[in-house]
Amino acid sequence: MADLLKLLLRVAEKAANVARVCRQEAPLFQLLIQEKTGVDKNKKFVQDFKTLADVVIQEMIRHDVGAQFPEIIDHIQGEESNKFENGLGESVIVTVCGTEKETAALLATVLDGDQMAATLLACAIHQDATLKLTGTDDLHIPLSPSDLGIWIDPIDATSQYIQGREEVVEEGCLCSSGLQCALVLIGVYIRATGEPVIGVINQPFNHKDPTGWKGKHFWGVSYGSVKACSVLRPKDRPAECPGLSVVLSSSEKQAVKEALAPLCGPDRLMYASGAGYKILCVILGLADVYVLSEGSTFKWDSCGPHALLLALGGGMLDLKECLHFGHCEGGHHDQGELTYHQSHSESTGADRWANQGGLVAYLDCQMLHRVIGELKGKF
Known part of the structure; x- marks a missing residue:
């Protein structure tokens, strides 16, 4: 593996x-x-x-x-x-x-x-491609390739890629739009259960130098006790900083924005393009939680980034199930983790593979608890 x-x-x-x-x-x-x-x-x-x-x-x-x-x-x-x-x-x-x-x-x-x-x-x-890899040689994952499936999103946020805006972003801040939001996403899952186990994210337009655009890659592995990631888990926020940050799509429902605004405070309810990029913002600690109330993402958008979240101790849940069944009791969510092996037989075309209940991506279960608490019954 x-x-x-x-x-x-x-x-x-x-x-x-x-x-x-x-x-x-x-x-x-x-x-x-x-x-x-x-x-x-x-x-x-x-x-x-x-x-x-x-x-x-x-x-x-x-x-x-x-x-x-x-x-x-x-x-x-x-x-x-x-x-x-x-x-x-x-x-x-x-x-x-x-x-x-x-x-x-x-x-x-x-x-x-x-x-x-x-x-x-x-x-x-x-x-x-020439790529310097570190931390991958010592991984031992007891899985056979014949047990696995792969989801590919070849260019997530294609509209941002086509438009080609070059946004200048301060270090430690997310990019709301532009080329930086365009990502290559590859996710590996277990065919029998749908559990994501390997994720690769490549950001082709991470930064620019005099010779042109340079990229950056991220990876994560999560299977049983094996947890490995190229990204260090962001440090927990100090107790004296109680506010949290949430990233949304600019087209998110007004009811969701209004419910989360008091929780986040000024400038911490943020907006960005691309589902994969918004999940990457959570992985990198640029946002605490990503919320999407619509079923407008698909298995190819979420599978790869989901594996990185799991490797860091977080996860990605079906928002509708999360709101209905409860969440994060005793440090663990009860149910609703997204899976990748079953289609929606009642739907057609790409909608068969949609994350129809929306999603919420997180690293810190307490942050998830607070967000779900604010959203419950609001839409």
Whole structure:
């Protein structure tokens, strides 16, 4: 399993390279600009390009993981379908081929013959990522790859990625929007129970130096007594600082905002883009709790970050169940931990894999207790 974690970290870094190439190289960037400004919005090719960056990353991860762990290949799922119809009306199945040249040729058919853009993407897909890994070699997890499934969100907060705003953020503060909110998310779960056990988060646009954008990666493992994470658990807040911080979506229900505002005080009820990024804010201690009352996130959004929370002693609960059944008695939640193996059979399409009851992500159970106490009966 240490080998699987190291592989996932490498493919996530490859994915980050693809995301950066799509913004740095002029032929690809022009396509993003067209999507951003709405020029030629009726062309299927332009409309799909924002999805193509996602699908290329998703299929690259599927290809690389399947090559080393073939027993998992049929249980790797992601946000995107890999079927496209290009501007010429041709249906194309996007896959990663055996060679860079073959992949470029396939991508050119999706990109209406744009060979330069296809070549740039294929080069990034087939280029090995260099990544310095620490703390992964000594992990011993008694699981077989044949017991596992994987969820991929190739670019979470895609709209922020496409718009490409570069926000300046003080150290120790969360970023409300912009490229920093775009993340590559990979989560591994046990197929029999849905329990998340390995999580990888790559932030392709963590900071910028004179040579361009640089990324950062985070990982966590949680299975039985094995708890390991690349992030140190944030220090508990001193007793003299009773207020807590909550991060929400700006579109959150007004009733939720009003219920939590007195608990947080001024400037500690915060807003950010991207479900994965908001969970990362909790992992890093930039916010105490993330609350979402709507069923607008999906298994691919939450599986990877959830594993990091568990590794740090926190968790992620179904908010509706949490409000209904109770929470955090004796330092442990009673029920409602999100799982990743079962779909909602009564729903169709992506909604089958939605976190339909909303969610609440936390590290400190007492913080969770206070938030749920304020929300109970309010909406």
